[in-house]
Amino acid sequence: MMVYFLVCVPFLIISTAVALMAARQQPQFFRQLVWVVIPLILLTVIFDNLLTGLPIVNYDSSLISGIRIGSAPIEDLSYTIAVVLLVPSLWILLGRD
Numbered sequence: 001m002m003v004y005f006l007v008c009v010p011f012l013i014i015s016t017a018v019a020l021m022a023a024r025q026q027p028q029f030f031r032q033l034v035w036v037v038i039p040l041i042l043l044t045v046i047f048d049n050l051l052t053g054l055p056i057v058n059y060d061s062s063l064i065s066g067i068r069i070g071s072a073p074i075e076d077l078s079y080t081i082a083v084v085l086l087v088p089s090l091w092i093l094l095g096r097d
Contacts, residue, residue, distance in 0.1 A: 003063040008078035015085040022089035029092065037084050044080040048072035 023029040049070040051057040064073040 002065050004059070004073065004075040005065050005078075008075055008082070011082045012078055015082040015089070018089040018093065019085040022092040026092055029088075033084065033088065036088070037081070040080050040084055041077060044077060045069050045072065048076045 019029070019033075049072050052059070052071040052073075059073055064075055067074040069077075
């Protein structure tokens with residue numbers, strides 16, 4: 001059923017579209033974004049594994065894709081990616097740069 005994945009898809013599509021609009025205004029946007037994305041993904045992997053490994057957070061295995069990084073489902077990375085794309089993109093589009 002992969003419900004978590006289906007919840008993530010619209011947010012990833014919207015944040016990617018907004019990021020593409022921001023990149024039109026600042027062509028170096030994606031190069032700069034790499035410096036933020038990589039550390040945040042690494043931190044997300046580390047802390048999600050702590051949260052799911054210590055059963056602080058549990059996922060219903062019938063609602064996830066089944067792909068895991070350690071003990072955390074891959075869907076958890078989508079939240080980080082969406083936020084990292086969306087927040088600086090909105091900052092640029094709203095003229096806050």
